Amino acid sequence: MKIVVLLKMVPDVVEELEIAPDGKSLDTTYLRMILNDSDNHALEEALLLKERHGGKVCLLAPDAPEVDDALFAALAKGADRAVKIAGIDAAEGTRAVVARIVQALSTADLLPADLILTGAQAIDDLDGLVAPLLAQTLRWSHLSVVNQVRFDASTGVTTVTKEFPGGLRAEFEIKLPAVLGIQSAEKPPRYVPVAKVRAAMKSLQIDSTTVPIAAGMPALEIQSMAKPSAAGHAEMLEGLPEAVAGKLCDVLAAHGLL
């Protein structure tokens, strides 16, 4: 089974985010980038499929700060090959990025493949989701919000479980090749020791491919970006833990909850 996993770096929202002076983008000066959470789950699901059925897991990621660290970590976990798409500007928008991914799949010799897995969403998706748009462009089967992929080697049938609201799940049979938007892997993403990542950095390499900018994509005009206004903000309780606990008890008592 040949699987391509699309990975993307996103700002770490645990850190404080600042708006750039243009008022329309994030200030990248002190921005810490991490692997998009559901992309990490897509990687895990791909590695589980490889363990069960053999094959290869290839990674494709737009170039971004700290992407090499994420790619070497993924190689250390068991991925076979990593390719960066050079020269992508995050401000291009999802449609343009998808067009570049389609080209990169060819130029980096990643096709044919059975599956392309990526995260069901990213925290910076403004103008569309990668998985459905990519499936549509490639004319491959598609489902998103997926939390399990099963392949029956004896029948060649692939079944995919998709999350529905309220804890409901649905099982679909899907023909390959397919693009799947993974919400969560069957198991939590595996941990890889730093020593193994360092070893991967010494012995393995990351390929790079360049593809032209796609023209004529419908773009959005960003007017402004801002941190949420204080409207409706919680009343903040301050003090040492014991003092805060006392104040909270007063609040609970006032609401008839004690």
Add this chain to the structure above:
Amino acid sequence: MSGNIWVVAALCRGRLLDATYEAVALGRELAENLGTKLEVLLLGHELKDVLGTLGIADAVLCVEHAALADPVPEVHAHVVARLAGTRHPQAILVPQTNVTWELGSLVAGELGVPYVNSCTELRMVEQTLEAHTVLYGGKVEAIVRTKHAPSIFGLVSGVRAVEKGYADHAPATERITEVDVQPTSVQLRRYLEPEAGDIDISKEEVLVGVGRGIETRDNLEVSKELADVLGGAICGSRPVIDQGWLPLSRQVGKSGATVKPKLYIAAGISGAPEHVEGMKGSGLIIAINSDPQAPIFQVAHYGIVAKLLDVLPALTEAIRSRSRRGMKQYA
């Protein structure tokens, strides 16, 4: 710009999801703003008993076909795109539920028109549709404009009161049975019912919700002790469930339960839109988070910036000592 406003209904096994009514509420505001009509697009097969609550809209376009019985996104998206191609709505609003998750992007992709993800507000400004959207887990709001008609807007759930989009009567209904069905290689096999948990969190009056900030499975114990003294239960946001620290039956949010307890204590939960839509209706929300910018403080009534492992045990102890004092008073 002319053309109607469309809301694509989110149906799950023949039942309208609340996000549909929220979308209808926003669609109504926009239609008034533009002086145009609001139409709800209902796709399915043998649709019954769902039209009677959509009266806030001016009309329902009821698209019925056997091929639309199952929620296969590419089939539904193609039908919406073809209808839009002949009827020319100026905006298509799609609630971002798990059922309709792929739909907005697919429709926009097929029509070659802009899509705006995670919208909370829509209005006409200077002859242009302006959308407010949330990014970065709710930490940033962006305002974007699109002049293209139609543009497609994905709507975040849990922003508007469901009641505003809910009516006790049906609007005018147009039935459409001639549709262009796209062949698909995705087939629904079966639904897998939610795992029955030890408790039903949607029935609890007090919930202590734990998120990524709890850091380790062992630390769940402090939140469980707090839930115990309050006579409630613990539940979690997605990262805690994905780690396997709590069972699926305890998940609150888009893929889990929607809860409305009297008290919800959000412990180490950042407040991403996907979680907030599942707990926003709680009576009293108290948030504890070490990040002063955590979006959960936008929805909480009371907030504390602190480490969980400092505050939770202190609160448990304070409640215990008060109840002891209370017992003595009555002794």
